[in-house]
Amino acid sequence: AQSVTQLDSHVSVSEGTPVLLRCNYSSSYSPSLFWYVQHPNKGLQLLLKYTSAATLVKGINGFEAEFKKSETSFHLTKPSAHMSDAAEYFCVVSEPNTDKLIFGTGTRLQVFP
Amino acid sequence: GAGVSQSPSNKVTEKGKDVELRCDPISGHTALYWYRQSLGQGLEFLIYFQGNSAPDKSGLPSDRFSAERTGGSVSTLTIQRTQQEDSAVYLCASSYPGAGTQYFGPGTRLTVL
Numbered sequence: 234a235q236s237v238t239q240l241d242s243h244v245s246v247s248e249g250t251p252v253l254l255r256c257n258y259s260s261s262y263s264p265s266l267f268w269y270v271q272h273p274n275k276g277l278q279l280l281l282k283y284t285s286a287a288t289l290v291k292g293i294n295g296f297e298a299e300f301k302k303s304e305t306s307f308h309l310t311k312p313s314a315h316m317s318d319a320a321e322y323f324c325v326v327s328e329p330n331t332d333k334l335i336f337g338t339g340t341r342l343q344v345f346p
Numbered sequence: 347g348a349g350v351s352q353s354p355s356n357k358v359t360e361k362g363k364d365v366e367l368r369c370d371p372i373s374g375h376t377a378l379y380w381y382r383q384s385l386g387q388g389l390e391f392l393i394y395f396q397g398n399s400a401p402d403k404s405g406l407p408s409d410r411f412s413a414e415r416t417g418g419s420v421s422t423l424t425i426q427r428t429q430q431e432d433s434a435v436y437l438c439a440s441s442y443p444g445a446g447t448q449y450f451g452p453g454t455r456l457t458v459l
Contacts, residue, residue: 265446277450284446323389331402332446336389
């Protein structure tokens, strides 16, 4: 069975400092992994996805994530946080064949001025 | 182009009433998914339609929940005899099969009093 574990429910950073949101996955297959972002009262937006090509994936708004098979991790990073990055972030794995998404419990990112 | 749309955006109903939630997927997307986002359960898969195949209903929480997709496009999620625990945001997503990326609608916030 596929699953993802987001290691932090809340992360707080100051504007201009790096962001690290941690995610570990469990999968019997070579996984397809995603990060989605949800701003308050908004829908889910895809940040980036990994589908077994390059292990370092670049997404929108300066975010990137690195797939590390040896650590079963897919952590999301950004070099410099912006106030507009404050949102809920979900690490997601998809089931093969159906593409059903299995969501982590989410990490709420707060950015302080 | 137009994204995934959902209606209504908000629905308040009384316990025991039936409700219908509508999803219009992106034109040409043959795969359609319903998910539910609630405080206690996070984001969870409900049902999946792919073309003319029988839907995957494995995520529906009870037989009070049903969904249909007419003409391979618009989908309706019906909840009969609503209960307070049905209160949640219901999200619809669509994709090309095998593409991996699902595009989400803004959701319908259901409140059962």
